[in-house]
Each structure stands twice: as structure tokens, then as C-alpha cells.
Amino acid sequence: MRILVVGGGTAGTILANNLARRLAAETRSGKVKLTMLSASDRHMYQPGLLYVAFGQMTPDQLYRDQAGLLEPNIEFHVDPVRQFVLDRKQVKTESGKTYEYDLLVIATGSRIVPEETPGLVEGAETFYTEAGAVRMFRRLREFQGGRVAVAVGVPHKCPIAPVEVMFSLHDYFKSRGIRDKVSLKYYYPINRIHTIENVAKWAKPEFDRLGIEYETLFNIREVDPVNRILKSEEGIDVEYDLLIVIPAHRGMEVIERDKLGDGGWIPTDRNKLTMNGRDDVYVLGDTANLPVSKTGSAAHFQAEVIAENIASIVKIGAPVRDYDGKIYCFIEAGHDRATYAMFNYMNPPDLKPPNKPMHWFKVAYNQMYWTSVRGLL
Amino acid sequence: MSEVKVVDARNTFCPGPLMELISNMKHAKVGDVIELLSTDSGTANDVPEWVRKVGHEMVGTEQVGDTWHLKVRKAK
Numbered sequence A: 001m002r003i004l005v006v007g008g009g010t011a012g013t014i015l016a017n018n019l020a021r022r023l024a025a026e027t028r029s030g031k032v033k034l035t036m037l038s039a040s041d042r043h044m045y046q047p048g049l050l051y052v053a054f055g056q057m058t059p060d061q062l063y064r065d066q067a068g069l070l071e072p073n074i075e076f077h078v079d080p081v082r083q084f085v086l087d088r089k090q091v092k093t094e095s096g097k098t099y100e101y102d103l104l105v106i107a108t109g110s111r112i113v114p115e116e117t118p119g120l121v122e123g124a125e126t127f128y129t130e131a132g133a134v135r136m137f138r139r140l141r142e143f144q145g146g147r148v149a150v151a152v153g154v155p156h157k158c159p160i161a162p163v164e165v166m167f168s169l170h171d172y173f174k175s176r177g178i179r180d181k182v183s184l185k186y187y188y189p190i191n192r193i194h195t196i197e198n199v200a201k202w203a204k205p206e207f208d209r210l211g212i213e214y215e216t217l218f219n220i221r222e223v224d225p226v227n228r229i230l231k232s233e234e235g236i237d238v239e240y241d242l243l244i245v246i247p248a249h250r251g252m253e254v255i256e257r258d259k260l261g262d263g264g265w266i267p268t269d270r271n272k273l274t275m276n277g278r279d280d281v282y283v284l285g286d287t288a289n290l291p292v293s294k295t296g297s298a299a300h301f302q303a304e305v306i307a308e309n310i311a312s313i314v315k316i317g318a319p320v321r322d323y324d325g326k327i328y329c330f331i332e333a334g335h336d337r338a339t340y341a342m343f344n345y346m347n348p349p350d351l352k353p354p355n356k357p358m359h360w361f362k363v364a365y366n367q368m369y370w371t372s373v374r375g376l377l
Numbered sequence B: 001m002s003e004v005k006v007v008d009a010r011n012t013f014c015p016g017p018l019m020e021l022i023s024n025m026k027h028a029k030v031g032d033v034i035e036l037l038s039t040d041s042g043t044a045n046d047v048p049e050w051v052r053k054v055g056h057e058m059v060g061t062e063q064v065g066d067t068w069h070l071k072v073r074k075a076k
Ligand SMILES: Cc1cc2nc3c(=O)[nH]c(=O)nc-3n(C[C@H](O)[C@H](O)[C@H](O)COP(=O)(O)OP(=O)(O)OC[C@H]3O[C@@H](n4cnc5c(N)ncnc54)[C@H](O)[C@@H]3O)c2cc1C
Pocket: A006, A007, A008, A009, A010, A011, A012, A037, A038, A039, A040, A045, A046, A047, A048, A049, A050, A079, A080, A081, A082, A107, A108, A109, A110, A127, A128, A129, A157, A158, A161, A252, A254, A284, A285, A286, A287, A294, A295, A296, A297, A298, A299, A329, A330
């Protein structure tokens, strides 16, 4: 059986390694062939971008060599897919090769599309790319005081990041002794300050206590970078001195081009994690059009389910497990404290008060991630 | 041509029904209708509030069993 994994990020790497270990005997005997195609020879720990934006990590610390993260029985090529020919069970790559498969896994992730919002590229800082995070840090260092606006596009990956960046901004300006010269305001798309009700309930009094202002039902329409005005779909104009934006996301272009899913989001069965209408295509991570947040954590739990199911298909002819929507997210709460949100499709998270040990656990996880993507954790 | 697209946001806490609606509205054409399915009781208030504020149009609100069916037409 030929198993082809497209995408070597968090989702694809955990899945491939987990599967490689489960199917070690089958790959040795030649019964199974495991191949990964990706767009990069490097693997980035994306949550670290938030630390780069505050000068707490340098970009080189976020990367590992992708080939070195993979089990030896995975054949790895840096050769991005440029066309999915699902009816013929094939993908075509940039190098001109055609790969055939019996089972396909798509884990191509998502990308920010700031260029789709007028004025955003010129007017706003973002920490969602390496270059953006470095530039944002420079801007923060130069900043001597004024109005800082933080706004959030829809959809976006890592829904906790908007809240975390507010706490980080508060701590950063406080440590520089200029917090009293800075007004911090948060603009959020829906009618509470976080989409998860219990996170909103917890974060609101924290924001109040720290003097972080907020406005809800605010969806970014455009930015006037010359006059420094942020405009919303709801008709509100906001003047700013420094604008930080989490831009709207899309899936990868090839997904849209081949009409696998609107916006690059592939319609995916929420329990089986197969592409709707195709039992031979699994989808996970950011590119899945699932009603779960786009996080490394979701990708991790989905990867475990798919690995177990594909291994079972090879061994007993049927999948054994459903994905229940499980997510576990750390929430950095500022001042070296953190908490977490754990939930699934049916049970909302119950937030505990932040504490220091949880923060140190997150700091440790920043390194443990590399064990996790190897499928060992 | 205008279409009705169903967005199933039942039994989900994140990104949640209103976020799913906002996200789908972006890719819709003016005149398209999105039917949002939600099991969250707050949605019946949250969605019309946003729709009013942003200037789209509510074309239906109905509860069938545990599920809210909210139909919204993209107006701009
Ligand atoms: C600032 C920031 C903070 C974050 N914080 C957290 C956090 O605290 N907790 C958390 O759980 N998540 C967090 N995330 C989100 C997390 O990083 C992503 O959700 C996760 O990486 C998604 O995994 P993925 O495999 O779907 O996509 P990615 O990890 O982005 O991987 C996609 C892969 O697909 C490859 N690819 C792309 N196009 C092609 C193609 N055409 N052919 C072949 N390969 C292709 C890419 O090279 C890449 O290897 C954060 C993200 C950011 C940006």
C-alpha cells in the first residue's frame, strides 16, 4: 500500500512518524511504502513567533531540519504539490513528477492573506511570519508611547494568540517603564472578547485589571496607513499610532485552484477526518474545514487518530477510532503565569486560574515540541 | 447566481458559530444566503446583533429540536 503524506508541518510530521512506527514491519517487508512531500526542508515551531516579536527568542531558534525529524522508513522529498488529481489517485509536483497513492493525507496548513485587506500590508505589524515578528519587535523597541491597536481577522489560526499578545504587550511596556504612556486596545470580531465563552469570561476581568481596553463586533475592512486609521466593516474608525493585526487566513493556493475546498479549507468529516466523499483521502491540521480551532494541538490529536486508523486499515482492514474534537491549548496570561483550555466537540473548557508552574510547563513545551513532532510524546 | 450555503456549526466551541458565519460571509457573493446551524442558544441573539450592525439581512430564524437555523443574506 502506498501512503502519501502531503505537508511536513506539525500535522503531517506527527502523523507520518506515528504511522512509520506503527507500520515498521510492513515498511520493512515492502507491504507499505510511506512518502512525504513538503514545501520546505525546514520545520518551524510557529508558536515561537510570539516570543520573537518580544525579543525573547531569535528566529534561528524556531527551526529544525525536517529530514532529521522523520523516521528513517519515511521517504522525504522537498517537492511541493502543484496539482491534486484525486480521481486518478495522483498528485503532480513542482519538479514535474507524478506520485501515485492508495491513501493520501493532506496537511498543507494555512497562510495569512494581509494583501486582501486594503492598506494592511503597509499599515500594520503582524507576528504571524518570521519577517513580520522581527519587524514588530523593532517597532516595539522604537515605540515611546501612544495608542496601540490590536485587531483580528477571520478566520485565523491559534485563537488564543490575540489574548496572549495583549498580556505580552502589557508586560513589555511595563518592563520598559512606559506602560502609563501607552494605551492598549483590543478589537475582536464577535460580541465578546474571545470566541470561547469561558476564555472570554476569564480574560475580561484580567483585561480590566490591567487597563486593557476592548471593542467587540469589530471586523477589519481596511487600513489608511497614511492617516493611521483602522476601519471596520461595522462602520467604526479607529486612530492608532501602532497597529498590530492577526490577518485573515486561507488554505494553500493549490487547494483552492484544484477546487478541493473554498478558501483553501477542505470539507472534512468531523469524526472520520476523511475528505467528504473520498474515503481514500485524509485531511488534518489547519487545512481541514473542521469546526475546531486551527492549532498545533488539534493537528496533534487528529494525527494520532489518523495514524491509528491507517495502521488498522493496513492490519485489519478497518479504521478503529473517531476524532472527538479534542484540543489542549496553553494560555500565557502574562507576568510569568499561564493556564490552559482543554475541550472537545461536546464539552467546553473549564478555565483554572493562571499560575507560574503552568507557565514553566509551556516554556518547557517550547523545547518538548521537537519530541512531540517526532511522534514520541 | 445566488446560492444558499449551509454552514454546520453544531457542537463546536471554537471558532464557534458567529466566527464561522463571518468567515463564510467573506467568500460569499452579494445576494447569497448562508444558513447557519448552531446548537448554542446564544447564537440566536449574537448573529442578528452582528448582522444588524454590519448591514447584512436576516432572512430567517428557526429552532428545530436542539438546532437553530439562522439564514443570513449578504447585502454588501
Ligand atoms: C504566532 C503563532 C502562534 C501559535 N501558537 C500556537 C499555540 O500556542 N498552540 C498551538 O497549538 N498552535 C499554535 N499555533 C498554530 C500552529 O502552529 C498551527 O495550527 C499548526 O502548525 C498547523 O499545523 P499544519 O501541519 O496544519 O500546518 P503547518 O505546520 O503550517 O504545516 C504545513 C506544511 O505544509 C507544507 N506545504 C504547504 N504547501 C504545500 C504543497 N503545495 N505541497 C506540499 N507541502 C506543502 C509546508 O511546507 C508545511 O510543511 C500558532 C501559530 C502562530 C503563527
